[in-house]
Amino acid sequence: MTEEQYAKIQARLERLESKKKDIWDIIQILGTLLIPVAIAFAGNQYSKAQQAEALQVEQLQIERSHEMAQVNARIGQAGLIASMLDHLLSSDVKRKQLATEAVLIANPEIGPTLVRIVSEKDNNLEVRNFAKNALDERKNSLVQGLFDEKPAKRSEAYTGLMAGWSSNSEIIPEIITYARQHQANVDGVNNVLIFLSHMNQDALMPYKTEIETFIGEVQSMGQKTKERGAKLKNRLPK
Incomplete structure (x- = not known):
């Protein structure tokens, strides 16, 4: 190198x-x-x-x-x-x-x-009648509350109805009648559908046909109402 x-x-x-x-x-x-x-x-x-x-x-x-x-x-x-x-x-x-x-x-x-x-x-008898009237007034007040413009009032009414009337069939025709009279209030109608769908299933049986008719009447009120109605229909006794 x-x-x-x-x-x-x-x-x-x-x-x-x-x-x-x-x-x-x-x-x-x-x-x-x-x-x-x-x-x-x-x-x-x-x-x-x-x-x-x-x-x-x-x-x-x-x-x-x-x-x-x-x-x-x-x-x-x-x-x-x-x-x-x-x-x-x-x-x-x-x-x-x-x-x-x-x-x-x-x-x-x-x-x-x-x-x-x-x-x-x-x-x-006086006490029995007084108690019945007080119960009816409370129930009617709660049903009306489902249609209140304030969400908190609607929620309170739903809770009260579920606590006291979720197993009572007698409320069904009354609450459906009220809803029919106030169909312009979509929130109220939806709340009725929700309440009915959460009731004791056995309590729905005596008024199954009337409930199905009511579902058919309100399902065109909007998508939410249609969905609520479908859920209620699925819960009805077979």
């Missing part, structure tokens, strides 16, 4: 060595730049995870608070019902009448059942 060839090889090696250094320099620079980015990314992910966990804890606390509120409300209602029973069993007609009105409002779940018993079994 001549000195000239050796010099060329040496020059190439030096250039390669220089390139290696440049590459390592670049890698080191990039590494230095990426470390803060990686730290920031990891910190951001950790922060998001902590926030998500905090939200879950908060949601659980809200749910537990809601459950406790419901339990406390039921305990309070149970105490109220116990005190009302004394009045309902009293021989004092006025006390019975006041208790009849109060229990319907205070406890939508058991109130209608208690008042219905009074309307059928009480020894005093």
Whole structure:
């Protein structure tokens, strides 16, 4: 090998060595730049995870608070019902009448059942008639509430009807008649369909034909009404 060839090889090696250094320099620079980015990314992910966990804890606390509120409300209602029973069993007609009105409002779940018993079994005709009228007024008020312009009122009415009349067939012709008289109120008609579809299935049997007729009458009122009607029809006893 001549000195000239050796010099060329040496020059190439030096250039390669220089390139290696440049590459390592670049890698080191990039590494230095990426470390803060990686730290920031990891910190951001950790922060998001902590926030998500905090939200879950908060949601659980809200749910537990809601459950406790419901339990406390039921305990309070149970105490109220116990005190009302004394009045309902009293021989004092006025006390019975006041208790009849109060229990319907205070406890939508058991109130209608208690008042219905009074309307059928009480020894005093005046008390029986009063209880029956109070029950009818409450029922009519709730049926009308299904057609209220305020969603909260409609929801409250639905809850009250489900609690006190979901197994009572007698309400079916009355609620259908009211819906026919107020067909311009689409929300109300839909609420009637929803209530009927959520009633006890056995309670629907005596008025199956009338319900089917009503479904046919309102199905052209809109897609939602048509869908509600179809669901109700599927729930009707075969």
